[in-house]
Amino acid sequence: MNRPVGVQFMQGNEACVYAALDAGAKFYGGYPITPSSEIAELSAKFLPQVDGVYLQMEDEIGSIAAIIGASAAGQKSYTATSGPGFSLMQENLGMAVYAEVPLVLINVMRNGPSTGLATRPAQGDVMQARWGTHGDHPIIALSPGSVQECYDLTVRAFNLSEKYRIPVILLGDEVIGHMRESLTIPEADKLEIINRKLPTVPAQGYKPYQTDEDDIPAIPPYGTDYIVHISSSCHDESGYSHSAPQTADKLVQRLHRKIDKNKKDIIQVEWFGPEQADLTIIAYGAISRVAKQAVINAQDKGLSVNLLRLITLWPFADEEVKAALEKAKAILVPELNLGQIVHEVERLNTFGPPVHSLSRIDGEILIPAQIMEKIEEVLK
Amino acid sequence: MVSEPRKIRIEIDKKSCKRCGICQGLCPQAVYSLAKDGSPEITNPERCTNCRLCDLRCPDFAITLEVLA
Amino acid sequence: MALSYKDYLEQSQLPHMWCPGCGDGIILRAYTEALAELNLAPKDVVTVTGIGCWGKADDYLSTQAFHGTHGRALAFATGIKTANPDLTVVTLMGDGDAVTIGGNHFIHAARRNVNLTAIVTNNYNYGMTGGQYSATTPLESKTTTSPNGVAEPGFDVCFLAEAAGANFVARTTVYHAVALKNLIKEGILHPGFSLVEVISPCPTYFGRFNVHPSPVNMMNWLKEKAIPVQKYRELPLEEQHEHFAVGKLVKKDRPDFYTTYRRINGGKKGAEEGDTNGR
Ligand SMILES: Cc1ncc(C[n+]2csc(CCOP(=O)(O)OP(=O)(O)O)c2C)c(N)n1
Ligand code: SF4
Ligand code: SF4
Ligand code: SF4
Ligand SMILES: [Mg+2]
Numbered sequence: 001m002n003r004p005v006g007v008q009f010m011q012g013n014e015a016c017v018y019a020a021l022d023a024g025a026k027f028y029g030g031y032p033i034t035p036s037s038e039i040a041e042l043s044a045k046f047l048p049q050v051d052g053v054y055l056q057m058e059d060e061i062g063s064i065a066a067i068i069g070a071s072a073a074g075q076k077s078y079t080a081t082s083g084p085g086f087s088l089m090q091e092n093l094g095m096a097v098y099a100e101v102p103l104v105l106i107n108v109m110r111n112g113p114s115t116g117l118a119t120r121p122a123q124g125d126v127m128q129a130r131w132g133t134h135g136d137h138p139i140i141a142l143s144p145g146s147v148q149e150c151y152d153l154t155v156r157a158f159n160l161s162e163k164y165r166i167p168v169i170l171l172g173d174e175v176i177g178h179m180r181e182s183l184t185i186p187e188a189d190k191l192e193i194i195n196r197k198l199p200t201v202p203a204q205g206y207k208p209y210q211t212d213e214d215d216i217p218a219i220p221p222y223g224t225d226y227i228v229h230i231s232s233s234c235h236d237e238s239g240y241s242h243s244a245p246q247t248a249d250k251l252v253q254r255l256h257r258k259i260d261k262n263k264k265d266i267i268q269v270e271w272f273g274p275e276q277a278d279l280t281i282i283a284y285g286a287i288s289r290v291a292k293q294a295v296i297n298a299q300d301k302g303l304s305v306n307l308l309r310l311i312t313l314w315p316f317a318d319e320e321v322k323a324a325l326e327k328a329k330a331i332l333v334p335e336l337n338l339g340q341i342v343h344e345v346e347r348l349n350t351f352g353p354p355v356h357s358l359s360r361i362d363g364e365i366l367i368p369a370q371i372m373e374k375i376e377e378v379l380k
Numbered sequence: 381m382v383s384e385p386r387k388i389r390i391e392i393d394k395k396s397c398k399r400c401g402i403c404q405g406l407c408p409q410a411v412y413s414l415a416k417d418g419s420p421e422i423t424n425p426e427r428c429t430n431c432r433l434c435d436l437r438c439p440d441f442a443i444t445l446e447v448l449a
Numbered sequence: 450m451a452l453s454y455k456d457y458l459e460q461s462q463l464p465h466m467w468c469p470g471c472g473d474g475i476i477l478r479a480y481t482e483a484l485a486e487l488n489l490a491p492k493d494v495v496t497v498t499g500i501g502c503w504g505k506a507d508d509y510l511s512t513q514a515f516h517g518t519h520g521r522a523l524a525f526a527t528g529i530k531t532a533n534p535d536l537t538v539v540t541l542m543g544d545g546d547a548v549t550i551g552g553n554h555f556i557h558a559a560r561r562n563v564n565l566t567a568i569v570t571n572n573y574n575y576g577m578t579g580g581q582y583s584a585t586t587p588l589e590s591k592t593t594t595s596p597n598g599v600a601e602p603g604f605d606v607c608f609l610a611e612a613a614g615a616n617f618v619a620r621t622t623v624y625h626a627v628a629l630k631n632l633i634k635e636g637i638l639h640p641g642f643s644l645v646e647v648i649s650p651c652p653t654y655f656g657r658f659n660v661h662p663s664p665v666n667m668m669n670w671l672k673e674k675a676i677p678v679q680k681y682r683e684l685p686l687e688e689q690h691e692h693f694a695v696g697k698l699v700k701k702d703r704p705d706f707y708t709t710y711r712r713i714n715g716g717k718k719g720a721e722e723g724d725t726n727g728r
Contacts, residue, residue, distance in 0.1 A: 027532055048714035053531050053707075058557040062524035065517065065554075069497075069528025072515060073536065077528070095518050222495050222513045222529065223536050229507070231516040232500075240462060241508050241516070396463070400470035405665030406624075436482070436626035437668070439474025440464060441455075 001049040005185050012150040012176040013038040013080075015183060016106055017046065019154030020078050022191055025104070026052035027077040029066030031059055031085060034118045035174040036108040039080035060088035068092060068101045072230055074221025076158055080106040082174075084115060086125055087132070093167055094133030095232045097255065100165040100209070100217055102196060104157045107169055108177040109285075109336075111363040120363030121174035123285055123336040129169050130314050136252055138259040140266060141169040141314040143284040144176055148183040153311070159194040160266060164258055165216055171313060173336070175286035175365055199226060207237040209251075215258035259315060266312055269320045273299070273306030279379055280328035282321065282345055284310040287334050287366055294371035305375055316344050325351040330378050334358035334366050354378075388428045389446040392420060396442040403434040403443060454481035457491055459511045466505060470664020472623040472649030473503050476570055477510075479626060480539070483633040484512070494537045497526040499546030502576040502651075506541045520551030523558040523567065527706075530565050534707050534724040537637060538565040545575045548604050549584040559613035562641040564705035564724050568633060569606055569644065572651035573659075580654025591658040606646045611699050616641030618699035622648040622671040625695065632697070640724070641705045648675070648693065 004010075004018060016039055020028075028043040044054040052075070057063040060081055067077035081089065086107045096103055109125050111117035125132075129141045140160055142153045150172065157168040199206060199218040203225035209217045220226045229239030234251065236242035259266065273295040283291040288309040298305040308324045310317055325331065325345070330353050333342040342357040349355055358374045360366045390411070392403075397419060404412035404420045409427040412420045412434070428445075435443040458481055467473045484494060494512040498504045500519035507514040513536075517525045522540040530538040547555050547569040558567070574592050575581045582592040582599045585606060589598035610618045617639040619632045629647060636643035650656050650667035660670050674692050676684065681694035704712075707724040 027528070029528060048710075048716040051716045053710065053716075055527070055531060057524065057527075058553050061521060062527075062554050062557070065521040065524030066528035066531075068517075069515065069525035069530075070532035071528075072525075073495075073529045073532035075532040077532070091518055092521065221533070223493065223533055225492055227492060227511065227513055229514045229516075231507070231514075232518050233516055239514075240459070241505070398464075398469035400664040402470060402664050402668060406668055433626060436478060436630065437475055437623065438478070439467065439469075439471055439664075441458070441474065441478060 001046050003188065005187060007182055007184050009180060009182045010147060011038060011178060011180050012144065012147045012172060013108065013178065014042060015147050015150040016080070016154045016170065017042040018185065019151040020104065020158070021046055021050060022188065023155045023158035024076045024193060024195070025078050025158065026050065026075040027055070027067060027070040028079065029055045029057050029063045029070065029077065030079045030081065031057055031063050033082045033085045035110055035177050036080040036082045036106065039106060060085035061092065064089040064092040064096070064105065067103050068096050071101050071103050072222060072228070074223070076102070076162070078104040078106065080108065082108050082110045083112045083125065086128065090132040094135060094137060096167040097133070097137045097139065099230045099232060100219070101167070101230065102161040102165050103167045104154065104161055105167055105169045106154070107171055109171065109173040111361070117363040119174065121286060121336060121365055122361065122363070123173055123287065123340070124361070125171065126313060126337065126340040129171050136256070138166065138256050139169065139314050140164070140166055140259070140312070141171045143171050143311060143313045145285055145288040145309060145311070146176065146183070147179060147181045149311070150176060151183055151185060155191060159192065162196045163194045164262065165196060165219070166259065171285070173286050208239045209235065210237040211254065215254050215261070263315055266315060267317045267320070268311040269317050270309040270311060271306065272309060274304065275306070276327060277306035278304040278329045279332060279375060280324045281305065281307045281332045281334065281371070282310065282324060282341065283307060283334055284313060284341065287336060290366050290368055291334060291371060293368040294375065297368055297372050298375055303375060303379055310341070313341070318348060321345055322348050322351070325349050325353060328353050331355045332358060332374060332378060334371055334374070336360055336366065387448055388425070388430050389448055390422050390425055390428060391444040391446070392422065393442045393444070394419065396440045398440050400439060402437050402439070406437060407434050452485040452488060454478060454485050457481040457484050457511055459509055462509050465509050467502060468653045470650065470652045470667065471502065472572065472647070472651070473506065473570060475623040475626055476503070476568065476629065476647050476649060477506050479630040480541070480568060480633055482630045483637065487634055487637060489537055494539065495529055497522045497529065497538060497540040499542045499551065500577070501543035501546055503541055503543040503570040504546060504577070520546050520549070521554060522546060523551060523554040526565050527558055527561070527563050530563055531707055534564070539637065540565060540567045542567060542569050543576070544569065544571040544573065544585040544606070545583045548606055548609060552584065556609065556613040559610045559615040559642045559644070561706040562614060562616055562703050564640050564642070564707060566633070566636040566643040566645065569646045570649045571606060571646055572649045572655055573603070574651055574655040576651045576654060580651070580658065590655070592654070607644065607698050610642070610644040614703065615644050615699060616701050616703055617643035619644065619697045620646040620648070620693065621695045622675050623650065624668050624671040625675065628695070639700065641703055
């Protein structure tokens with residue numbers, strides 16, 4: 001495979017595949033679904049060329065199971081899906097969180113619920129990405145707003161997943177997935193690639209889930225001298241089932257701790273527009289591009305508006321959103337859903353500015369004029 | 381409990397035994413009998429042919445057969 | 450040094466949780482005996498389990514292990530085996546795991562002919578959750594969710610695997626403990642998808658409601674029901690319905706998934722030889 005480098009022109013979904021390969025991915029398990037299928041097709045073409053495997057499973061339950069297995073066997077693994085498939089993956093997504101198996105799940109969001117409008121964009125899976133699997137659990141979700149970010153954030157998704165041993169969701173949408181624009185692919189040696197850490201203790205008496213202060217286990221792939229016991233049931237440091245209340249509590253607390261204490265490393269946002277503004281828009285994904293244009297248009301009209309773009313959606317950027325709430329006179333959260341992230345913003349609002357929601361759920365994207373209209377209404 | 385006949389040594393680990401009765405009920409040579417509490421006793425060790433049906437069928441890994449030199 | 454079955458058991462986890470006379474312990478013994486006779490190092494074997502009484506088996510093993518979600522063992526195992534063909538992968542599933550909730554993965558793993566071995570413990574019910582009916586429970590059997598008898602016929606697990614394309618298909622019972630061990634060995638050695646279905650007593654539920662609560666009676670019932678496959682095929686139909694065939698039912702040499710994938714798609718690693726494990 002000839003690795004593209006420098007300025008390229010391609011689709012968001014395509015960029016995800018080049019990024020996965022650059023990150024070292026060797027295994028894809030999936031079930032085709034619009035609007036993510038280009039990721040499957042390109043992976044099928046390229047993976048064998050890097051000695052990898054494209055495996056088309058019988059459904060999305062099996063798809064995520066297969067990549068969990070492949071990852072446990074030592075291959076960086078990924079899948080891509082959309083709405084209905086994302087729903088089917090939830091049980092095993094939780095298993096990957098609980099058993100600390102790294103993987104990247106690309107969800108190209110489409111209009112729902114159910115089969116909905118298969119080819120139309122939406123942002124309706126934001127809360128499902130956070131809470132879709134049962135039980136208390138941490139998760140990481142990143143939201144690309146450009147083809148460049150499809151590339152950059154896919155590499156980053158693998159890095160975070162390997163580093164913290166947690167599944168990372170790339171929560172894109174149909175607009176970004178299918179949009180073509182230029183991006184710059186860095187030289188291979190300029191890329192930072194992180195691989196999961198391996199044990200340094202002897203194989204004899206090794207406990208896969210024993211951790212240092214960093215709370216992250218060092219687990220080698222199957223087949224080395226280390227015996228690895230991976231379990232979806234409550235387990236102690238040995239990986240074997242253990243159902244004592246303290247064990248259950250200790251495990252889930254550690255899973256949260258390893259993410260909570262690294263929020264600075266994980267959370268990425270971008271500020272756009274004037275540092276101080278009357279109104280701050282908080283947006284993500286395709287809508288953050290529209291919001292950028294709205295900020296520019298507002299400035300042209302002499303209105304004081306800026307944008308806080310959430311690149312990391314989960315864990316939530318509490319500190320950055322609090323800063324926005326503290327400074328602005330009003331907040332506007334435009335989303336392609338009936339209001340999901342807006343509730344997270346409201347949760348943090350001890351500062352008082354009114355928080356407005358702007359929704360669209362008809363399968364069409366919000367346009368700058370609609371945001372502009374809302375800005376003018378709020379600032380009136 | 382340990383019994384040492386001529387050729388085959390049969391050992392039942394009483395701690396592991398769950399008293400299912402399979403060894404006694406299915407030994408073709410009637411080597412075992414059951415005590416009142418249902419636990420197996422080795423009563424006719426000399427009849428054992430080392431067919432291994434009891435140790436392979438014991439669900440609790442409680443039986444060890446050893447062929448003595 | 451020759452390995453013993455005990456080398457594959459995690460002694461600190463014993464005694465196991467299974468009821469007195471449950472067939473699961475007999476199958477675990479046969480599996481570990483088979484691994485010992487094949488002289489496979491515990492580190493080179495990945496045991497993949499589902500959820501259920503039999504799905505607890507990994508907790509008693511010292512091999513590499515993956516204890517997944519209910520019904521998905523073969524999907525996890527497909528990923529493990531395809532990502533590293535050098536590993537010996539064995540999945541342990543109940544009838545619920547394998548052909549009820551996980552039926553889709555079962556037929557597709559057999560169709561793909563992934564080079565792994567599935568040991569399916571068929572106790573005709575969901576032991577773990579209290580003896581409800583599964584997709585193998587025979588018509589009209591009583592279970593905790595079919596108090597008047599189940600209104601659905603049960604699957605023939607071996608037929609299903611054969612029809613889906615499995616390379617090696619065998620059935621036996623825990624009564625036939627030596628044959629069981631030998632069939633597991635043969636299944637592991639045979640390339641492609643191997644199924645060993647083991648009819649096993651759940652004296653606590655299925656046995657108590659339909660046959661007898663005594664483990665010894667359950668074992669004798671298995672002995673009566675099981676007919677060697679050659680003899681079974683000559684039986685009149687009515688008698689076939691009252692029994693099941695035991696022994697090797699299918700043995701073919703269709704190339705396994707990984708070997709075929711590499712042949713068609715190339716890729717350096719293993720491109721020429723494919724998956725050589727188990728040959
Ligand atoms: C998705 C899901 N549904 C239901 C269950 C509950 N459950 C646990 S084990 C089991 C059935 C197990 O039956 P089988 O596979 O035959 O194993 P056995 O206990 O008989 O050995 C069920 C229904 C579950 N764990 N997960
Ligand atoms: S078969 Fe094993 S568990 Fe059952 S009674 Fe005999 S020794 Fe005990
Ligand atoms: S080996 Fe055979 S003959 Fe000897 S005690 Fe066991 S079942 Fe009986
Ligand atoms: S409930 Fe049935 S299957 Fe489960 S351990 Fe008891 S006897 Fe075995
Ligand atoms: Mg069962």
